[in-house]
Amino acid sequence: MNGETTYLTDLAAVLWPCGGLLGHGPGPARGRGRGNQYLPVPSACDPRVILPAHNRSAATRGIASFSQGHSLRERLRKLLLTGAFASGMAPLLLRDRLYVGAGPGIEHALAAALDRELAIAIHVGPPRANRKPVLLLLTPGGRTIGYAKVAVNDLTGRLVVAEARALRLLADHRLRDVTVPRLMYQGEWNGRPLLVQEALPVGDQTDRPTRRQLLRCVAQITSLVEVRRRRLSASTYRGALEERIAALGARPEAGPLMAALHGLPDVSLPFGAWHGDLTRWNIAGTARRSFVWDWERLSLDAPAGFDALHYDLNESVQAGVHPGVHRWLESGARLLRDPLMAELGLAAHTVSTVMALYLIDLATRYLHDRQDEIGVHLAAVDDWLLPALEGLQERAAHEAARAGG
Template identity: 80%
Template structure:
């Protein structure tokens, strides 16, 4: 077993308390599964590199699961999705995919969700690449393959905290008035097998939606900022800086803590607008039409952060798609232009504070990565001392220059 197959069997123990066995499409494991009359799932592309887990004997649900979880941002990804959907639609996928996850008979996650929503359903599961906040996202489907919603299950301390946080966020957002932004409605929240579970509706995202344009992104960002009352404060007097300082202190003796704390205290004491931020607004969590944005994954919603953080986060993740180091260099310019857009200036974000906001964002992001131990999971973006701290040094100098000589 490698770490991924271990993860798969551990995940099976959470979703199906009756247990799960990894095996191939034939042999003793298969005969044992048939005797227990459990369900059979296919890890795709295989058990050593699972990204999705699909029902072996439900073509409609499996096909829908592939298309729903596909990123589809590159030609290679689109071709792979087309090949997989064709294999499942024609029924040959179980013959081509050797690995199986057999789960025993008895109440499992399917039964729990059927009871919670009071309707018959099938599931497909997205697990994604290894990372600290990796958790199963279950696509809930009718037996005929129509989408009902999504469920998330926390499987460790970090993901349990994130699922609970998103539950609170969605209930709060259900009372908010976002003119041009649609968020999922919570359908159910509770526990399964001792783990927190959240079920939310599926948003109407598909061929009619796309990644946001610059204008659509900023329109969305400004409406998210306004979820909480926007207040202007000097940085030194803000609850945000005190909170960030405390989070850095909780890093303890980690070597990155000292440069982060030093950078925070050296930033100019300028006045900034503070409001809400989504916390993880990326191309994977937003889709737009000309008039409306659909935004999901609200597990990091925060009510008091410098205005503009969401725009910076989206832009940074776009810039690094072709490589972290060249992407960060592009972001230092493109992020500056975003924060100077008139749409954000309406909140009181002034030109001479732009580099300060960008530096605060990097300090906040680094602190998050370190607390979540993202680098240990192999994420290149989480290598704080490799790219983030050098970028932060340059931003500190820019921030000091801007504050003394406003542009």
Template identity: 70%
Template sequence: MNGETTYLTGLAEVLWPCGGLLGRGEPRRTRGGSPHAGTRAYLPVPSAHDPRVILPVADRYAATRAIAAFSQCHSLRERLRATALTLAFASGLAPLLLRDRLHVGPGRTVEHALSAALDRRVVIAVHVGPPRANRKPVLLLLTPAGRTVGYAKIGVDELTSRLVRSETRALERLTHARLPEITVPRLLHEGEWNGRPLLVQDALPVGSQTDRPTPRQLLRCVVQISALEPVRVLPLSQSPYRASLAERIAALGERPETAPLRACLDRLPDAHLPFGAWHGDLTRWNVAATPRRAFVWDWERLAFGVPVGFDALHYELNECVQHGVHPGVHRWLDTGARLLRDPLLSAAGVAPGTEATVMALYLIDLATRYLHDRQAEAGSRMAAVDDWLLPALAGLQDRAAREIHDAG
């Protein structure tokens, strides 16, 4: 077994306490020639050694719907892969082409619990995603007829359990929030499964009719999210945010990255900044749009009292690094500053001459998150803080001092 097959069998124990057994082809048959009663088979796709989704063998329609729901079709290669998988399942060839199986025995399963919670029978497909510290199963819930009911998330360790609980609280708060151009998922159920936190939310109408937001839509989203609480303009030194960030850095202990992060925070100018809410992980994977409306999900990092503009910087950084971290970060140092000078963010309180200060605070915050979550140990390419983030931060620290001096 490699690390991924170990993760897969451990995940099977969470979802199906009866456990799962990895194998090839169909399950062994009884003496009468029939499969073991109650045994179900799932396909790890593309393989058990590199699972990204887990699809039911016996439910072809659920599998094809899951491919469409889970595919990130942002490039031609991704669209072609999704099309090939869809055709393979729709034609019935997928079980012949994909030989790895996860065999699940009889017994009470997460499907039973979800069906009881939602008062309807549901079948599931599971999104696993690439290795990272906050990787957790996301379950697509479908009726037997193939209609999408919603999505469920389950915590599998301390970090992911905390994030599931955080998203539950966020969705409860967003129920009554005023977001004129943004639709968020509704919370359908909160509970536990197998001793772990469970949330169920409805499915947003995201698909062929939606696309990535335009730059203007994105900034309108950022401004509307920031206004989830009244925006306050404060000197950085007097803001609760700075005190909280300093505490989070101190909680890192004696890691080698702690001292430079603390030093950079201490040396930033005492700029007046607007503080409001941020989504915390606004990327192309968590937002889609029509010409008139944006749909935003994955609210597990929602936080308040944060410098306005963080969401725009986070989205832009993740876009810039798609084709390489180092050239992407170099580009972001320029494009991120231009975003903060946009009239929409200026109207929200981001003052001229504070762009580098906001960008430096964002990188300090991001580095602190990565280190607390141990993202580098989980294999995230962006989490190598000393490789790209600390050098970028050093340059921003100098730029911030110059900007404040020039603006004054």
């Protein structure tokens, strides 16, 4: 067994306390009794989705819902998989099986919580510290009911609880052009935090945001709370960031991060809310409206513009971290100089300071979550982030000096 097959069997123990057994080919698993069969796709050694073997409509809908579809290769893969499941050929073509023993499982708990019959398809995604199963909840006929998230460790437990709290807050703060999911249920499963949220109308009629749509969305999220100007040295944000860096203890990156924070010019900045993980994977929209999900990192105190920088950094590095970061140092600055950001009070001479603060914040998050230990490329803080931060410090000092502080 490799790390991924071990993860799959551990995940099965969380979702189905009766456990799961990996096997090959169609047919019942010996000694497992009556239970369900799931197909790890593309394989048990590289699971990205887990689909019900004998429910074509649920499996087909799961493929469509979890496919990002941003590249030609991804769109072709989605087309082939949906065709295989719709025709009933997928169980014959896919070799690996996850056999789940008879007994109460996550499906039964969710059906009881929502008081309706349902089927599930599961997204697990690539390895990362905050990896957790996202369950697509469907009627037996394949109509989407919502999404469930289940914690698998302490970090994901904190994130699931934080997202439930964020969704409650967002329910009381209507955003003019942004739709967020409604919290449908919060509880526990197998001793771990669980939440269910409604599905947003994202599909063929929606797409990634344009620059204007992105910045409009960022501005509205920032304004979830009253946007206030503060000197960096007097802001509660800087104090909280200092505490987070200090909590890294003896990590060798902690010293350079703290020094970089203290070395930034003491400029006046607008502070407001930020989504915390705004990327192409959790925002879509039409010309008039944005749909935003995955609110587990919501913060109500951060420099305006962080969400725009985060989205742009993740876009820039799709073809490689180092060339992407080089592009981001310019494209991120252009985003922050946009008139929509100026309307929030973000001055041109503070752009590099905000970019540096964002990198310090991101590095601190990655280090606390230990993302570097599982090979997440962006989490290699000393490889790209600290060198980029050094250049931004120089730019920030130059900008502030030209503006007279």
